[in-house]
Amino acid sequence: MTKPTILLFGLPATHHSIPEALREKIAAMLASLEGELNKEAPDLNFHFVPVQPEDSQEKLDEIFSKFPKIDGYVIGNGVRSNMELTPFMERVIDRVRQVAPQAKVMFNTIPTDTIVAIRRWFPKPE
Numbered sequence: 001m002t003k004p005t006i007l008l009f010g011l012p013a014t015h016h017s018i019p020e021a022l023r024e025k026i027a028a029m030l031a032s033l034e035g036e037l038n039k040e041a042p043d044l045n046f047h048f049v050p051v052q053p054e055d056s057q058e059k060l061d062e063i064f065s066k067f068p069k070i071d072g073y074v075i076g077n078g079v080r081s082n083m084e085l086t087p088f089m090e091r092v093i094d095r096v097r098q099v100a101p102q103a104k105v106m107f108n109t110i111p112t113d114t115i116v117a118i119r120r121w122f123p124k125p126e
Helices: 020-040 057-065 083-099 111-121
Strands: 005-010 045-050 072-075 104-107
Touching: 005 020, 005 111, 020 045, 020 111, 057 083, 072 083, 072 111, 104 111
Parallel strands: 005 045, 005 072, 072 104
Antiparallel strands: none
């Protein structure tokens, strides 16, 4: 049986909507997040996918083409908490629903609690 694939959509730490004072801290968290999640949950395949509102539909399609099977996805708080990014978040959700209608949507509050959000839908095997 193949491991479920979980995509973690978030803004790159250098995105202009992220306050400069937080960029270094967020970059460090993002750099270690994928490895930490794969270590904490070896039963799942994690992929951090940096996306931004400036990405074209073609760019999003290119991203999705790399993942033939998507079981779930997390949209980071940097996207969700910024009201100006709501149309972009809707684009991402709509595209995932088109290519993977069965995929579970999950929301974290900060990068370090991503595993909590994921485990609500993908419990740790016993």
